Amino acid sequence: MKKNFSMKSANNAIKIFFEEYSKTSSFYILAAIVLGFLFGAVLIILTTDAVYAGFRNSFWEGIQVSFRTMGKTLESIFVGAFGEPKRIISAFQNGDPQTIRIAINPFFESLTVSTPYIITALALTLAFRSGFLNIGAEGQVFMGGIAAVWVGFSTHSLPSIIHVPLTTFSGMLAGALWGAFPGWLKAKTGAHEVITGIMMNYIAVLFVDYMASGPLRDPAVFTPQTPPISEHAQFFRFFEPPIRFHIGFFIAIAMVPIVNFFLFKTIWGFELRQAGLNPQGAKNAGMNTTKLTIMSLALSGALAGLAGANEIQGISYFMNSLNFTSGYGRNAISLALIGGLQPVGAMIAALFFGFFTSASKFMSLRAGVPHHIIPVMQATIMFFIATPALIRTIFRVKKASSEETLITKVSI
Amino acid sequence: MSEIVLELRGITKSFGNFKANDNINITLHKGEILALLGENGAGKTTLMNVLYGLYKPDQGEIYINGQKVNIQSPLDAINAGIGMVHQHFMLIPVFTVTENVMLGNEQVKYLDVLDRADTATRIRKLSDAYKLQINPDALVGDLSVGLQQRIEIIKLLYRDADILIMDEPSAVLTPKEVGELFLTVRSLVEEGKSIIFITHKLREVMEISNRICVIRAGKVVGEALTKDADVNRLAALMVGRPVDMNLTKSPLRAGKKVLEVENVSILGRQQKAEVNRVSFDVREGEIFGIAGVQGNGQTELVRALVGLIHPIEGRIKLLGEDITKASPRRITELGTAHIPEDRQADGLVLQSEVSDNLILNRYYLPPFAKKHLIQTNAINQNAAKLVESYDIRPRNPHVPVAKLSGGNQQKVIIARELSRPIKLVIAAQPTRGLDVGSIEYTQKRLLQLRDEGCAVLLVSTELDEIMQLSDRVGVMYRGSVIAIHNTSEIVKEDVGLLMAGVDLTNPQKVLTSQQLVDKSV
Numbered sequence: 001m002k003k004n005f006s007m008k009s010a011n012n013a014i015k016i017f018f019e020e021y022s023k024t025s026s027f028y029i030l031a032a033i034v035l036g037f038l039f040g041a042v043l044i045i046l047t048t049d050a051v052y053a054g055f056r057n058s059f060w061e062g063i064q065v066s067f068r069t070m071g072k073t074l075e076s077i078f079v080g081a082f083g084e085p086k087r088i089i090s091a092f093q094n095g096d097p098q099t100i101r102i103a104i105n106p107f108f109e110s111l112t113v114s115t116p117y118i119i120t121a122l123a124l125t126l127a128f129r130s131g132f133l134n135i136g137a138e139g140q141v142f143m144g145g146i147a148a149v150w151v152g153f154s155t156h157s158l159p160s161i162i163h164v165p166l167t168t169f170s171g172m173l174a175g176a177l178w179g180a181f182p183g184w185l186k187a188k189t190g191a192h193e194v195i196t197g198i199m200m201n202y203i204a205v206l207f208v209d210y211m212a213s214g215p216l217r218d219p220a221v222f223t224p225q226t227p228p229i230s231e232h233a234q235f236f237r238f239f240e241p242p243i244r245f246h247i248g249f250f251i252a253i254a255m256v257p258i259v260n261f262f263l264f265k266t267i268w269g270f271e272l273r274q275a276g277l278n279p280q281g282a283k284n285a286g287m288n289t290t291k292l293t294i295m296s297l298a299l300s301g302a303l304a305g306l307a308g309a310n311e312i313q314g315i316s317y318f319m320n321s322l323n324f325t326s327g328y329g330r331n332a333i334s335l336a337l338i339g340g341l342q343p344v345g346a347m348i349a350a351l352f353f354g355f356f357t358s359a360s361k362f363m364s365l366r367a368g369v370p371h372h373i374i375p376v377m378q379a380t381i382m383f384f385i386a387t388p389a390l391i392r393t394i395f396r397v398k399k400a401s402s403e404e405t406l407i408t409k410v411s412i
Numbered sequence: 413m414s415e416i417v418l419e420l421r422g423i424t425k426s427f428g429n430f431k432a433n434d435n436i437n438i439t440l441h442k443g444e445i446l447a448l449l450g451e452n453g454a455g456k457t458t459l460m461n462v463l464y465g466l467y468k469p470d471q472g473e474i475y476i477n478g479q480k481v482n483i484q485s486p487l488d489a490i491n492a493g494i495g496m497v498h499q500h501f502m503l504i505p506v507f508t509v510t511e512n513v514m515l516g517n518e519q520v521k522y523l524d525v526l527d528r529a530d531t532a533t534r535i536r537k538l539s540d541a542y543k544l545q546i547n548p549d550a551l552v553g554d555l556s557v558g559l560q561q562r563i564e565i566i567k568l569l570y571r572d573a574d575i576l577i578m579d580e581p582s583a584v585l586t587p588k589e590v591g592e593l594f595l596t597v598r599s600l601v602e603e604g605k606s607i608i609f610i611t612h613k614l615r616e617v618m619e620i621s622n623r624i625c626v627i628r629a630g631k632v633v634g635e636a637l638t639k640d641a642d643v644n645r646l647a648a649l650m651v652g653r654p655v656d657m658n659l660t661k662s663p664l665r666a667g668k669k670v671l672e673v674e675n676v677s678i679l680g681r682q683q684k685a686e687v688n689r690v691s692f693d694v695r696e697g698e699i700f701g702i703a704g705v706q707g708n709g710q711t712e713l714v715r716a717l718v719g720l721i722h723p724i725e726g727r728i729k730l731l732g733e734d735i736t737k738a739s740p741r742r743i744t745e746l747g748t749a750h751i752p753e754d755r756q757a758d759g760l761v762l763q764s765e766v767s768d769n770l771i772l773n774r775y776y777l778p779p780f781a782k783k784h785l786i787q788t789n790a791i792n793q794n795a796a797k798l799v800e801s802y803d804i805r806p807r808n809p810h811v812p813v814a815k816l817s818g819g820n821q822q823k824v825i826i827a828r829e830l831s832r833p834i835k836l837v838i839a840a841q842p843t844r845g846l847d848v849g850s851i852e853y854t855q856k857r858l859l860q861l862r863d864e865g866c867a868v869l870l871v872s873t874e875l876d877e878i879m880q881l882s883d884r885v886g887v888m889y890r891g892s893v894i895a896i897h898n899t900s901e902i903v904k905e906d907v908g909l910l911m912a913g914v915d916l917t918n919p920q921k922v923l924t925s926q927q928l929v930d931k932s933v
Contacts, residue, residue, distance in 0.1 A: 267776045267784050274772065278761040284720065284752060285772040286741030 029338060029385055033352075036381030041070045043376060044369050073369050080362025081355040082107050101243050106362065108245035114354025115314070116141070116307040118252040120332035121339060121346035122259045123303035128341050129263055130296030131276030136182055136197030137304040138329030139204030140175040144305025146208045147174030148312040149319040150216060152229025163232040168251075168309045175305015176298045178204060183297030187290040193297065201329075212319050225320035235314040246314040253347070255303065260343040262299075272296050304329060334382045353378060414442045416478070417606050418463075418494075418575055423472035425458055432458040433469070434630040440575065440606050445597060447621035447638070448610045451650055451847035455630040456610050460577050464496050465489045476575075495573030497564045499580045505553030510535060512552055513567050531570075538569050542599045557705075558589035562596065576600065577608045582616055586705045587875050587908030594620050612650075612848070614643050615876065626650055651849045659855060662863055664883050667696030670836050670867035671717070676726030678712045686712040688891040689726065694836065699858065699868040701882030701899070703875060705911055709891035710871045711753060714840045717869070718750045719743045731835060744773050749829035751822075753840035753871070759825040762814035766804065767795035769813050770828050802827040819850030826857060837861055840871045855881060875911070879904050889913045 045051050045066045055062030083106040091103035120137055127134035134140075148171035158166070182196040213224035220227075235246040263269040275282035275292045283289045307328050312319065335353055339345030360374035418440040425433040432455045440446050450456045461467045463474065465483040474481050476492050483489050489496075503512050514531045532548040539546040544562045552560060561581065568576055578597075582590045597607060597620060609621060617624055617638070624641055626634040626649045634649040647655040671694040680686035687709040694700040704710055715721045717728060719740040728736045730746050744750070752758035760769050771780050771791055779790040795809035804816070804823045813821055822842070829837070839858060843851040858881060862868050872878050878885055879899060886896040887910040895910050906916055 265786050267781045267786060270768070270775050270786055274761045274764060274768065277763045278757070280757050281759060281761050281772070284718070284740060284750070284758040286739070286744050288739075288741075 029340075032384035033381050035384045036377050039380045040373060040377035041073070044073050044373055045069060047370060047373070048368070050368075069369075072366070073363065073373075076363045076366035076369075077356070077359045079366065080106055080359030081110050097240070101239055101241075105243050106358070108239070108243045110355040110358035111249050111351075112244050112246065112315070113358040114351045115249045115252045116310055116328045117331060117335060117350035117354050117357075118347050119255060119303055119307040119310060120328040121335035121350040122252075122255050122343055123300045123307070123329075124332040124336035125339060125341055125343055125346045126259055126263065126272075126303065127296060127300035128336055129276050130272040130292065130300075131279065132183075132186075132193050132293070132297055132300070133333070134179065134197060134297060134300045134304075135194050135333065136179060136200045136297075136329070137300065137332055138327070139197070139201035140178045140301040140304035141308040141311075141329050142201075142204040142208045142324065143178040144171035144175040144308025145312050145324060146211055146216075146226075146308075146319055147171050147305070148233075148309035149226045149229060150211075152233035152312065153227045153318075156230040156232065158230070158232055160232045163230060164235065164313065167229065167233040167313055168306065171309025171312070172302040172305045175308060176302035179301020179304065180294050180298035183294040186297075187293040208319065208324070216319075218318070223320065226318045228317040229312060233313060234317060235310070237314075244315060248310040248314040251306070251310065255306075256343045256347045259303075263343070268295070304332075334386075338382065338385055414444070416440065417442045417476065419475040420459070420463065421473045421475065423459060423462055423474075424470045425462055425467055426470055431630050433462065436472070436627070436630070436632055438625055438632065440608060442606055443601050443604055444623060445601055445607045445609055445621045447617040447624045448608055448627060449612065449614070449617050449624055449646065449650060450627035451612055454627045454650075456627055457579065458630075459627070460496070460579065460608070460610060463489070464494065464577065490571055490573070493572065493574040494577065495568030495571065495575070496577040497561065497568065497579065497581055499583055501560050501564055503552045503560055503563060505551070507552055508548065509546055509550050509552060509555075509563055509566075510548040512563060513548075513570050517571065534570065535566060538566055541603065542569070542596060544596060556589070557584050558586070558592060561585070561589075561593065565596065565600075574604075575606050575608070577610070579610045580612075581609070582611065582613065584706065586912045587905075588912045588914075590616070614646055617641075617646070618643060628652055647848055651847065653849070655848055655852055659859060659880050661859060661881075664698060665865075666698040666883070667865065669693045669695050670731060671869065672727075672729040673717070674727045674729075676713070676716065676723045676728060678709070678716050678721065678723050680712055685724075686891050687716070687723070690888075690891075690893045691726075692886050692893055692896060694867040694869050696835075696867050697862055697865045698883040699862050699870050699881050701878040701885040702869070702871045702888055702893075703878045703885055703907055703911055704873065704888035706873050708888045710840070710873075710888055712891075713888070714750075714753065714838060714871055717743075717838055718748065741773075747833060747835035749832075749834045749837045751825055751829060751837070751839040751842050753844070755818075755821055755825055760813050760821060763812050765810050766799065766813055766816070766824055767791050767809040769824050770795050770798050770809070772828060774828075774832065798827040798831055802831075817847075819846050819853075822846055822850060822854065826854065830857070830861070834861075834866060837866055837868045838871075839868065841873065842870070843872070843874065843877060875904060875908055879907065887911055 048069045051062060051065050051069055054065030083104055088100075088103040091099040094100075120141065123137050123140075124134055127137075148167045151170040152163075152167045155163070178200060182191075182193045182200055185191040185196050186193050212226050216226045217224055218227040235248050237244065237246045239245060263273065271282065271287050271292055272295070274285070275287055275289055276296075279289050282292070311324070316324070331353065332350075335349040336346050338349040339347070356374055356378060360371040363369050363374065364371040416439050420436060420438045423433050423436045424431065436455075436459055438446070438459075448456050448459070458467065462469045462472075463483070465485045465488050468484070474483060476494075481488070481492050483492060483494075504515070507515070510528050510532045513535055514526070514528070518526055535546065535548040538544070539548075542565075544566060546559065546562055546566060552563065555563070561584070565576070581593060585593060597609070601607060609617075611617060618641065621638045624634075624636050624638055624646065625632060626646060628650060629652075633652075634646075636646075644655070673693065674691050675689045676687060676691070677685055677689050678687035690709075690713060692700065702710055702713070712721065716723050719735065719738050719742065722737050726736070727734060730743065730748065733746065735743050735746070756762060761772065768775075768791070771794060774780055775786070780787055780794070792809070798804070799807055799809050802823050804820050804827065806816075813824055816824065837858065842854050842858070846854065855877070858868055858870065862883075870878065870882055882899050884896060885899050885902070885907060886893045887907060888894070889911065890913065894913070895916075897907075909916060
């Protein structure tokens with residue numbers, strides 16, 4: 001009984017948070033990004049040995065080195081995300097295709113890295129709009145991946161035109177089923193989707209691990225991994241190596257208007273949004289909330305499954321649970337929030353995040369700055385974005401309960 | 413007039429730009445019952461919270477017995493002799509009366525052993541002095557709501573409060589209990605206590621108070637001695653415009669049966685029968701009222717009628733079709749309008765725009781949807797039309813419903829439910845929490861529907877409302893409909909007795925469970 005109550009109040013707090021979060025303006029988001037950068041800069045200065053060396057010589061030199069380090073870091077983030085302008089120009093002047101490809105690779109690599117984030121951020125946006133926190137997206141990505149691998153390698157005789165979509169759809173289907181189950185549990189038993197979602201994540205990761213090292217293991221390879229998928233199941237790549245940019249990016253971008261249209265132009269989207277805001281009211285208005293709960297989490301899961309299939313068909317071609325530690329599902333929670341629970345916003349947030357992630361690899365090489373700074377900066381930005389709403393939530397929850405205790409105190 | 417025990421001078425309290433209290437001056441004399449009359453949101457509760465130390469006023473001073481006091485917390489208020497009876501009681505049901513009263517102010521003997529006997533003796537004395545008839549050893553959970561309220565009063569007397577604030581004390585009581593409460597209030601005053609009685613019910617004000625203070629929009633807009641006051645003028649002061657309190661009802665022209673309820677029983681949350689073999693019917697052109705104290709099964713009955721829960725036995729027929737197991741949508745499509753009891757939880761999606769709320773049960777039908785696509789233009793046109801014709805304020809249909817006042821939120825529901833062809837209206841507590849103006853509007857609309865040939869089922873805990881509006885009245889008590897009468901053939905007092913479960917043929921006895929089943933109509 002008591003548990004039930006705290007569950008309910010936790011639920012309420014989440015509700016209040018979203019309500020407060022919806023008041024966050026885009027100005028705050030921009031301000032949070034700037035603040036995140038500044039915080040990152042301070043952190044970089046604090047963790048760079050050269051800065052300390054400079055300060056040992058003289059204060060002025062210390063300051064100079066600090067700024068130089070920061071400048072170098074920002075430059076390397078830019079270069080890592082977009083490529084080095086000088087190099088690109090000279091490569092084009094040179095005309096050697098291989099040189100050009102290497103020069104422009106950072107930009108396309110950033111797009112490639114962003115792709116799964118875009119899809120999972122959309123998945124979370126759809127779930128949030130329906131009133132659910134689909135924390136199980138991570139597991140759905142894994143299930144989508146393993147299903148895509150299985151369909152991808154089990155036949156080599158299908159033509160691409162059939163095999164590619166078949167593989168993608170099977171990934172989506174697996175994700176949808178994996179998402180529908182917590183939805184079904186929620187609708188039938190009231191089990192909270194966050195709890196069941198977290199448990200399903202463990203099951204998914206361990207299941208994939210088992211499949212890759214057991215039934216679906218490639219006996220030809222020493223490490224536990226599945227065989228690669230058929231060439232006919234792979235996504236089309238636009239360039240020769242080293243550029244990995246593939247058609248999955250455009251699939252992800254196409255999903256943005258599709259999700260937007262679904263949410264705001266169809267009656268199903270209307271139902272999901274209203275039921276998301278007030279399930280009881282929606283039920284009273286004649287909507288089938290059981291169906292809606294399962295549908296929203298299944299659709300969200302389908303998108304997450306698409307992200308998994310995208311990674312298999314576009315990048316890795318096989319499943320190795322050690323290399324497939326995605327984090328796409330987890331990061332997507334904050335990306336959807338940064339995007340203001342709007343599909344376009346989710347896309348922008350995911351691109352921003354993807355470019356950053358992609359740049360972090362270069363940063364440690366070029367600027368000698370540990371690449372862990374990037375996740376810290378990302379986390380800081382999230383933190384700054386969520387904080388105003390969080391603070392308002394805490395105060396609202398506190399205010400409500402303090403009013404209660406006041407009254408109790410009084411009448412006792 | 414006797415001495416002044418409490419004086420509020422120039423109390424101002426703002427929340428942001430909103431002035432909840434604007435330079436309010438109020439005096440309370442010893443042995444006086446002052447009624448604080450005002451609509452919801454007029455600022456009555458804010459004022460009392462200021463007095464009780466829950467809010468700090470921006471400006472203004474409080475004087476008790478001529479001395480300026482600084483009330484920072486409820487504890488200061490209690491020490492200054494101010495006590496408050498809240499609308500929702502703060503009692504622990506598994507404790508005895510004594511334990512509840514001493515809680516927080518425990519008397520101890522040696523070694524911190526609770527001195528229950530001493531407290532009980534004091535409670536008995538207080539109970540006798542004020543004719544409260546409270547047994548200190550009874551378990552609170554076993555007592556009726558009316559008795560529980562008396563324990564709240566005893567708690568204040570036990571702490572030597574001289575000024576008692578009662579916040580809507582009659583809201584939770586049966587008519588009989590209200591009468592007893594008034595007796596208690598009078599005996600308190602006889603013993604020299606002073607009382608501030610907060611309410612929005614004009615009838616109670618006229619009956620109990622000595623003096624009336626009307627508050628509107630945070631200001632005192634009128635003060636009068638009760639003997640000089642006029643109900644219509646008070647209502648106009650409260651609302652800020654003349655109000656027609658008299659409902660004119662045209663003669664009944666009842667047609668064929670629209671809703672038929674036969675032997676319906678419903679299980680509640682704890683697998684307990686909340687509704688017990690209830691039967692009645694509602695015909696075209698009549699208002700069938702269901703009277704009863706809150707929590708006697710009305711909520712469950714309505715939920716079953718609109719398809720949100722299903723009965724375990726019995727049958728419900730709407731226009732001849734069996735809807736016992738039908739879905740809410742099917743019932744809506746058959747022409748049922750539902751004005752739910754909890755309008756914010758059941759009737760609206762608060763964060764959604766007014767325009768979306770106005771189509772909440774029709775979004776999937778043309779012209780609002782074509783081939784599963786939402787037609788924004790049609791939705792906006794519909795919203796603009798309804799906002800205008802139902803006088804929903806503000807006129808902007810694109811604000812979230814949460815931003816509207818309670819009365820306007822109710823209008824959104826009424827506009828949505830009634831702006832389509834309907835055969836049956838199920839209105840549950842349709843005027844609860846509304847201001848006088850909105851009550852007038854809602855009641856007239858129900859009468860108008862009745863005259864248009866609609867069947868209306870009115871579920872209300874407000875006995876006056878039931879008596880004024882309905883053509884027939886059924887009384888619900890502990891899940892059973894214990895009596896059905898033509899409203900013209902029964903007096904209000906008898907309906908009140910029935911609501912308390914009193915057997916009219918033998919008024920000394922309250923109906924037992926077995927009799928309830930036998931008496932089910």
